[in-house]
Amino acid sequence: MRRLVLPLILLIAAMTLTLNSCILFNPAPxxxxxxxxxxxxxxxxxxxxxxxxxxxxxxxxxxxxxxxxxxxxxxxxxxxxxxxxxxxxxxxxxxxxxxxxxxxxxxxxxxxxxxxxRSPLVSKIPDSYRTVGQELTIDISTYIELNPDEMLSMLSGPGLLNDNTYTFTPSATGTYTITLGVYNGSLLTALQQFNIYVLEHTFQINVSEYNSGSSVEGAQVAAYDRNGNLVETKLTDPSGKVYFDQQTYSKFILTKTGHAITTIELAGNTGPLSIDATLRPYVFIQPATNDITLQIELSDEDGKVLESTEDGTYSLVDDQEITVEATATSIAFPISHMYLKIGSVPGAEYLSSPRYYEEGNHIQGQIQLSGFSGSTILYVDAYDNNDNRYLCIIPLFVQNSKQNASKPYIVEENTDSKYSVRSCTVSVGTEYYSYSSYLSTSNPTPTPLGAPKGMNLYVELYWKAWENSTQKRYTNPPSGYRIYRSFDGVNYYHVATVPPELSIYRDSSSQLECGKRVWYAVSSVYSFGESPKTVLGSVVPLPMVYITTVNPNDNATNVSTTPTFSWHFTGLESYSSEVTYTYDLWLYDTTVAEKLFYASKDGLNTFSTTEEYVTIDFPSYRWIKYGSSNYITALQPGHPYEWAPELLVGEWLDEKNNSLSAAINCNYNSKYLAPTIPPEKYYLFVTGNN
Missing domain, CATH: 2.60.40.10 (Immunoglobulins)
Known part of the structure; x- marks a missing residue:
């Protein structure tokens, strides 16, 4: 037994030292x-x-x-x-x-x-996209004219600058900002910055049932080469994403049982690209093929047809206006409608980033290129009556006109409210809208295209337009605004460009997720370049809010003629210290059409609370008959009624990050700035004798 004592003591000592070292060792940030x-x-x-x-x-x-x-x-x-x-x-x-x-x-x-x-930096060199290991070469003299006594020098960022040629082969994903200095001898006289966006895959396709809707898992995506041969087939993951690394693909066909077919055609060399695509449930029958075809023509202001380069890219200048005309044909089903848009996929930014829409099989639109620079994409989109879709992606390269840089507008945050970024999680599918031409601030009347059922998630951005800014008197009006998104607050990616008359943008990308923080930034763009970005803020989209433990419950009997209504807010427990709930309450007499009442107190008919449990005591409220000033103090005995909140919203005002996150369960009377949403359920009850 004594032989075991010493080894045991040594073992205990060793364990104690190990434990203490674990406790004491604290690595630095x-x-x-x-x-x-x-x-x-x-x-x-x-x-x-x-x-x-x-x-x-x-x-x-x-x-x-x-x-x-x-x-x-x-x-x-x-x-x-x-x-x-x-x-x-x-x-x-x-x-x-x-x-x-x-x-x-x-x-x-x-x-x-x-x-x-002295003056805001104006970027004249367009941003570039690459994948890991793909070399980038830029001739800086294409964008900057140097005097004989001036020279360029690298100030920050990766890569090499040899004379006026910049080269870089990225080894990791991310956004790389390159800063170049213009020197006259040892004197730094000017600066230039540009971004390199390095993606992990050549193509990332994000598939959802509809824009801002839920992702489609298990969709089959078939990739075809430029000769029309099937090369590989993959399935979308649980988040609706699928990745491809070949650069020679020209077409993707998306299929899934119960859904229509979506075809994505790459009309040229787009470079690395993230595509938000929809795969909708079919309307009439399960299709075997998608027979939609597109004929597309681009022409200049004089009507001359434009020709693409050998790799399918159209080389243009930012002071150009081009006309795009497209005709779609289909045998199985008539063409329902078409979209035309530059910079981002049509429909993904409805109500904000403008696009052309036409019913039928023909569309034509004039595209102003001001505000765009470098590589960008023209999207032409056609749907048939079965919701089969054909999306054609046309690469453009827009060269900035070499105008002298002037003072740009540095975008200012919105000051009309306590936030510049607002996320909305909506409990039902939101209708999509079309306009006969580009969206303007004159509040045109929208035409609903119809929306599938399901959940929606989108983020709205607000900023101060140049004409309303404090810089109007000493800066130039921009030709547009560029929108950037980041999922880490460091690496920002360009997602859209909107015209100068807009100061709101709606991001409905399928990459947005509840509980996942997202950052946004905006810059102003000119023919002479782009201003520095202004970070508007960041937001964490909330999951949906629900109510449970409802009283009186459905089909309740012998309910008091002065009942107490109550429920429990659920779904946002993880955000309980941040969330404020907003609600109302409506009561319907089921025996008389249009006889309904709403709860009012202290002149208000909408109420807010930070508590998860809500109780509305009938005698403590005034129950006003809709459409009049009359009110009741008790219900009729032995009478059937229905009740429900017609407004249920959970909000998180995050002033530190300049944002508001909203979960909108119902909004039947449009009291809240969101789509009109009826309650999921009305609760029927019958009163007793008192």
Whole structure:
């Protein structure tokens, strides 16, 4: 027995040391590279540095400035250069050392580099898309004219600059920002920035039943090469996504039992592309094939037909207007309607990013190219009466006209409300709308196209239009606005371009998810380039809100003539500390048509609470007859009634992130800024004798 004592003591000591070392060892926070920041005089730099730090133990991280100027507000570094910061210089470079400290005291420092400039930076070099391992080469002289005594130099970002040729072969996905400096001797006189978006796959197809609707899992996606040969077939994953890595595909055909067929044609070399596609349930019969065909013609202002290059790309200039004309044919079913849109898939941004729509098999529209630069896409879309779809994707390359840079408008956040970003989770399918021409701010009358049943999720963005901004008197009006989306707050991807008369955008991409935070930014675009992006904010879309434990329940009898109505809000328990519920209550006399009453208290007929349990005591409210000022104080004995809230909304106002997230179960009387949605159920009850 004594022989075991010493080994046992040693074992206990070793375990104790191991445990103590695990407790005592606390790895420091890990910084990502902080991108070079360029801030013009009169502007404020505000960067959420928490997006660039991680902690292995998921501890709370605080920040402070070790050296340099500026201040830390919550998790953001904020700095506004003074009007005299530059004196007689055109630029000034500064460094700030930031420290990230976790809750146990471990810390790490990082240098933030800032360049102060007199005027906002205008980007003339268009953004590029590549996949991992795919080389990019850009002749910078195509976009920037240098004087003989000027030279270019790399200031930040990956890649190499040899004379005026930039090259880069990415090894990882993400958004890479490249900053170039124009030097006259040792003096930095100008700056240029552009982005490289590196995707993991050549094609990512995001499949949903309808725009902003639920994803389609298990859809078969067949990929065809340029000779029409079937190369491979894959199935969409649970999130409705499927990926392909070949660059030689020219067509994808999407099928699933119970659904119509969607065909996606690539009319040229698009480069890496993420495509939001729909695969709708069929209307009449399960189709065996999709026989829709498209004839498409592009022409210039003089009516001259435009020809594409050898790889199928149309080379254009941003001060051009082109006419696009398309005709669709189908044998099995007549063509129902067609779309025409530049920059993003039609329908995905209904009510915001404009597109052309026509019923029947012919569509024609004039496309203004101002606001677009570099590689972009023209989409032509046709549906038949069975909801089969044919989407043609045409690559364009839009060259900026070499105008001298002027002062751009730096997009300002919306100030009409407490947020600039609003997500809406809606309990039923939202109707889609068409307009005879591009959307305008004159409130045209929409024509509903009809919407499938199911859940909807979309995000609305609001910003201040140039004509309503504080910069109107000293900046130029933009030719459009570019919209960017990010799922990590660091890597932003361009998703749409809208015309200058719009200051609202609706993102209904199938990549949006409840509980998944998403960030948005907006820039203004010109013939001479693009302004810096303004981050509007971020939002976490809420899941749907429901009610349970309803009283009086359906088919209840012997209910009091002055009943108490109650229910329990469910579905948003994970957000209970953030959510406010908004509701109303309606009561119907089932024996008399149009005899209905609504609850009112203190002059209000809509109520809000942060509590999950709601109780409405009949005598404490005034029950006003709809359409009059008359009201009742009790129900009739032995009489049938139906009741339900006709407004049920859960909201999270996130002022820190400049956003509002809403879950909208019903909105029957359009009291809430959202589609009209009837209650899922009315509850029938019969009163007793008292």
């Amino acid at each position: 890990i910084w990502k590279d902080l991108p070079l920041q360029i801030v013009p005089l009169g502007q404020t730099l505000n960067i959420d540095v928490s997006q660039y730090v991680s902690d292995k133990n998921d501890q709370y991280i605080s920040f402070k400035i070790i050296s340099g100027i500026g201040e830390i507000i919550d998790t953001s570094y904020v700095y506004t250069p003074s009007p005299t910061e530059l004196n007689d210089s055109s630029t000034k470079e500064i460094e700030v050392i930031l420290r990230a400290t976790d809750s146990k005291g471990a810390f790490a420092d990082k240098i933030l580099k800032i360049i102060i400039v």
